[in-house]
Structure formats: C-alpha cells, structure tokens
Amino acid sequence: MNVLVVGANGKIGKQLVHLLRGSSEHTVKAMVRKEEQAEAFAKLGVEVSVTSLEDRVEDIAQAARGCHAIVFTAGSGRHTGFDKTLLIDLDGAVKTVEAAEMVGIKRFIMVSAIQAHKRESWNEKMVPYYVAKYYADKILEQSELTYTIIRPGRLVDEPGIGKITTAENIKGGSIPREDLAKTILHSLTEENTFYRSFDLITGDIPLADALKLI
C-alpha cells in the first residue's frame, strides 16, 4: 500500500515514515505543513506534500490522491491555543476523513488518546483536548471508511519493546512512540483491527499477536 502519513513531521509521524520506508509491503507519502519540513523528507527520497490541515478538504484530498491508506498522526501540540485544538485535532481530522471519502481511500487509521471515548475518564486539565478527539473519533466511526482508532496511553521516547496490551478500556499507562508506530504499521493490513477502536499501552504480548486478540 501507498500510505499517506498526515502529521509526518511529528514525533509519531517521523517514526512511522521510517518504518514504512523500511517495509517491503508499503510505500509512504508524507504530508507536512511547511516547506522547510518537506525538504528533510525529500532528501530521504520520501514523496511529500506540503498541505495544511487548515486548508480545504479538496487540498487534503489532492495530497491523498494515489494513496491506499491514510494515517492521521497530527496534533496541534502543547504549545498552541485551543483554537488550534478545534482547527487541527477536530476539524483537521474530520477534513482528512472527508478527503479520504472524496478520493475513495477506504483504509484510515486515527491516532487518538487513551480513554478519549469516555468522558468520565478525561484528565481534568486536558478536557478541551479530549473533547476534540472524542468528536473526531466519533465521526470517523460513523463514516463509511475501514477505520482503526488507536488510543495510546502517555507517549514516551524510550525505545520500543515490541510488546503491548490493547483493550476497550484501560485505566492508564504509557507506551513508547516506537511501539505505537509499529502498532500502526501492523494494523494497516491486520483485518482484525478493521472497524475497531481500542486503548493501547505497553504490555507483555508481542505486538502482532496482541492485534489478533483485540
């Protein structure tokens, strides 16, 4: 599959692009917001599109054309205001869903956040962020796409261990970004993850096996 990574310049995005480049099954296209971010990918020989999630659905669709799957790893980040939470984490995500529908791409993986589907579990300080993720996920689930919504725990930069726990509801925990990226990679073609949404943390089951048990 040719996979569009939305938010390719982010920490998760970069790891996922790296994994996709190294895989024999897939090719990758990076979607980034700024020209200067594009250069680094171009130098690696990675196809890249400079498109902002604040652009029109048609522009995102243009970036996605020719791809067979989309992974949404973008996030407005900690250092922007909640206006960007609305524009990127919510509307940017849903515009990407609409772009997929527009060009007929069925496979869509969303990186969400642990317990985003359950208001009672939301960390008090991060409620506005969870609101955005909650509705973006909800609209993807209601779409016609072959979705997988991965809701990772606290992301850490430690090396991956390749073992995870997945479930409908996990109270808390963390996971290395590398293992999240690997989970995304495996999920792309793992039919057991199609039309599924799940929490994800570091665990004790080898990643590929864990995804068969969801």
Place this chain on the structure above:
Amino acid sequence: MNVLVVGANGKIGKQLVHLLRGSSEHTVKAMVRKEEQAEAFAKLGVEVSVTSLEDRVEDIAQAARGCHAIVFTAGSGRHTGFDKTLLIDLDGAVKTVEAAEMVGIKRFIMVSAIQAHKRESWNEKMVPYYVAKYYADKILEQSELTYTIIRPGRLVDEPGIGKITTAENIKGGSIPREDLAKTILHSLTEENTFYRSFDLITGDIPLADALKLI
C-alpha cells in the same frame, strides 16, 4: 409544553423565558450556571435549575426531567477562551442532546449561527467557534430527536419587527434577538420546522407564515 431553556441567563435566553412566561400554551424552566443568576428567575416565579454545561450528562438530564422540550441558547461568549468553546458550545450542546435522549424528551431546538453548516462561508476570525457549532449541529441532526436548528445572522438588540427570511443558505444579514426568540417560540409547535435546519435573518414575511414556507 414545559420548556427547558438552557442558557436562560443569556440575552436570547432571557427574551425566550419572557415569551414563554407570557404564552398560554407553555410553561418554562430556566437552566442557569450560577446561584446568583437563579435568584432573578425565582423572584419572577420561574422554575429554575442551577446546572453547568460542564457537569455530567446525568446532571443536565436531572435538570431536564419533567420538561417536554429543550431549547439550547447557551454560548461560551466572546470573553472566554477557546477551551470554553470546546466545553460549552460543542460538548455542552451535545451533552444536552444526550440528556434529552436519556430522559425521553423528543423536541429539541438548537440556536446555531448563520452558515455554520458550510465551511466555505465561515468568517476567518471565527473559524474555531464555527467548528464547535458545526459538529454540535451535525450530531443533533444524527440523533433520534425531533430537532430544529436555527442559524441566525448577526444578533442585534433592536426591537423585533416580527418579520423574517429563512432559507437553507443566506449569505449574511442580521436579526433582532427578540425576533429570534419569537422564531424559537413559534418553532416549538410548528411541525414544518421539525427535522429542519435553516439560516434566519430579518425579512419581510410575518414570522408564523415564514416558518410554514421553510
């Protein structure tokens, strides 16, 4: 009908409570956020519930119990951050929809904003606000409720003239809050507005007639 006005202390809410008090068909219950807001309503003999839209769905449902219709007129306002846009205009609105479903109230009127359903029309400075309204409206439309979504133009405090224009798409315009409140009042029982969403501005057709033409 006994009508719950959510956001009763706002400018639209106050006018609507006033109209409902004066009607022979309806009674009114005011939902407000603060105790001190409640007192003014209690003095008028209006039933009132002190419930925040940041409370749980169950709490909003408790406020709505015994009512036959809900009108959502609340808004986070110009002077709060976009965190409140997420919490009130989006999640607060959807929690009110869920509360209606929880207690079996079918009739629901949402006060939205002109062209909120069309990204291309959004005023550049207000895009984050429109994002919140867009998704709240979308989720109400997908619910099982007998909804009406009224999308008024720029709200002004001039006295109403009792004449309006409604349409699926109106480029711009304004409307006195008094006429918006009257439009809500008439819509409550006007079956022609059931399951409909429309833009609303001041116009030249008497209000009750205009609602029959939608």
